[in-house]
Amino acid sequence: MNFRHKCLNSCTAGAIHLVFCEEFMINIPKGTKDVLPAQSYKWQYIEDCARQVARQFNIKEVRTPVFEHTELFARGVGDTTDIVNKEMYTFLDKGNRSITLKPEGTAGVARMFIENGLASSPLPMKSFYITPCYRYERPQAGRLREFHQFGVESFGAGTPAADAEIISLAHAVFRYLGVQNLTLEINSIGCPECRKKFQEALKAYFESYREQLCDTCKSRLERNPMRILDCKSPVCSEIAAGAPKILDYLCDDCRAHFDAVQKYLQAMDIAFTVNPTIVRGLDYYTRTVFEFVSSEIGAQGTVCGGGRYDGLLEELGGKPMPACGFGMGIERLLLLMEAQGVPFPEPKKCDVYLVSMGEAAQVEAAALAEQLREEGLSAQFDTVGRGLKAQMKYADKLGAAYTVVLGDAELESRRVNLKNMRDGTQTELDLDDFVGAFQSIVLREALAALDTSDLDEADISTILGGVQN
Numbered sequence: 001m002n003f004r005h006k007c008l009n010s011c012t013a014g015a016i017h018l019v020f021c022e023e024f025m026i027n028i029p030k031g032t033k034d035v036l037p038a039q040s041y042k043w044q045y046i047e048d049c050a051r052q053v054a055r056q057f058n059i060k061e062v063r064t065p066v067f068e069h070t071e072l073f074a075r076g077v078g079d080t081t082d083i084v085n086k087e088m089y090t091f092l093d094k095g096n097r098s099i100t101l102k103p104e105g106t107a108g109v110a111r112m113f114i115e116n117g118l119a120s121s122p123l124p125m126k127s128f129y130i131t132p133c134y135r136y137e138r139p140q141a142g143r144l145r146e147f148h149q150f151g152v153e154s155f156g157a158g159t160p161a162a163d164a165e166i167i168s169l170a171h172a173v174f175r176y177l178g179v180q181n182l183t184l185e186i187n188s189i190g191c192p193e194c195r196k197k198f199q200e201a202l203k204a205y206f207e208s209y210r211e212q213l214c215d216t217c218k219s220r221l222e223r224n225p226m227r228i229l230d231c232k233s234p235v236c237s238e239i240a241a242g243a244p245k246i247l248d249y250l251c252d253d254c255r256a257h258f259d260a261v262q263k264y265l266q267a268m269d270i271a272f273t274v275n276p277t278i279v280r281g282l283d284y285y286t287r288t289v290f291e292f293v294s295s296e297i298g299a300q301g302t303v304c305g306g307g308r309y310d311g312l313l314e315e316l317g318g319k320p321m322p323a324c325g326f327g328m329g330i331e332r333l334l335l336l337m338e339a340q341g342v343p344f345p346e347p348k349k350c351d352v353y354l355v356s357m358g359e360a361a362q363v364e365a366a367a368l369a370e371q372l373r374e375e376g377l378s379a380q381f382d383t384v385g386r387g388l389k390a391q392m393k394y395a396d397k398l399g400a401a402y403t404v405v406l407g408d409a410e411l412e413s414r415r416v417n418l419k420n421m422r423d424g425t426q427t428e429l430d431l432d433d434f435v436g437a438f439q440s441i442v443l444r445e446a447l448a449a450l451d452t453s454d455l456d457e458a459d460i461s462t463i464l465g466g467v468q469n
């Protein structure tokens with residue numbers, strides 16, 4: 001396709017349009033966001049913390065495709081859900097296969113687990129992922145069409161301890177990041193057996209309000225009355241407030257399981273409240289469900305949601321096996337951290353900027369930068385051909401800790417002045433031993449910082465992380 005002759009604004013100017021039409025600009029699709037260079041360190045910080053916590057729980061990362069066969073989500077998310085019915089990015093590929101961009105992370109990991117025979121690996125098998133997800137929703141703060149999740153799935157452990165551990169993992173991520181004021185709400189939605197009685201009671205209850213329910217809920221009444229409890233329409237949610245509560249219908253085993261989850265959480269000193277209105281109206285969700293909720297980021301207050309889904313693997317054609325997990329929305333977490341003024345550690349800046357004057361010096365600077373980078377330092381030289389002043393200005397913008405000027409005189413004498421940009425002090429160094437000498441200066445500074453022992457937790461974990469890597 002020749003874009004030069006195709007006008008996106010349907011004007012008739014053709015190729016000239018590119019030059020003259022100010023509106024000729026391809027914008028980002030609605031509901032998506034760029035992560036700009038000045039912001040990416042916040043993402044990296046959150047992701048690094050999540051990885052660090054996962055490591056503490058002995059959990060390995062997995063990566064599954066961004067797209068899967070549509071059938072996986074129809075079965076693995078549930079074809080009575082809004083996600084599957086209204087929100088999926090589904091298309092036919094060139095081979096006429098129905099493909100869907102993943103609307104959530106669990107189904108793909110469950111598919112991976114079954115397809116690769118991981119049921120015969122040491123169990124429980126816990127894994128985590130950081131992935132983009134796609135849902136066609138009305139965008140608002142904290143709700144995008146492309147969003148990102150940190151998720152954890154655990155296969156092969158059916159005990160209350162497994163639920164509590166998964167919850168404690170999410171809790172640990174929030175604690176590690178320094179996020180405040182999150183409420184952990186938990187509930188049990190029972191097993192298929194006790195839920196049958198609950199569904200009947202729900203159906204009878206909502207039947208008496210049938211005429212007032214929204215059209216979607218009228219059809220939910222037949223297919224899955226539990227989903228009415230999730231309806232966002234004010235009328236439906238008012239009716240739902242008086243509906244029977246699942247906790248009153250739990251069988252003895254489910255009751256004991258739920259009590260034990262609470263016992264573990266108490267033992268771990270993780271505060272929670274029981275909220276009987278949290279439901280996941282899908283057949284394979286069982287027993288524990290939970291959410292971490294904030295009141296500080298508007299209506300989209302759920303930062304993390306998860307639970308137990310003992311029926312999922314079987315639903316997808318695998319052996320029956322207990323499973324639990326959660327998904328944490330990174331955009332919402334970021335919003336919340338910014339709203340709370342949680343500090344993000346500044347990214348490491350440029351160690352040294354090599355200012356060069358003249359072509360010979362520029363070549364020398366390039367060689368020096370290469371050697372410094374080989375030693376793990378961050379170095380930059382001029383690749384634009386700027387003058388001295390402009391290079392210094394750029395070095396300043398980069399936040400370079402040191403600068404050194406290379407000109408004909410320095411090349412001749414093989415001596416250079418290293419300037420500390422923070423305090424302006426200068427140190428004369430031998431150009432031919434520059435890398436070694438500079439390295440020991442950087443190392444001495446790092447040790448001095450250790451000595452003053454004003455390190456905060458983030459510094460220490462950076463140092464420890466560096467050692468462990």
Ligand SMILES: [Zn+2]
Pocket residue numbers: 190191192193194195250251252253254255
């Ligand atoms: Zn039960």
Ligand SMILES: [Zn+2]
Pocket residue numbers: 213214215216217228231232233236
């Ligand atoms: Zn409704």
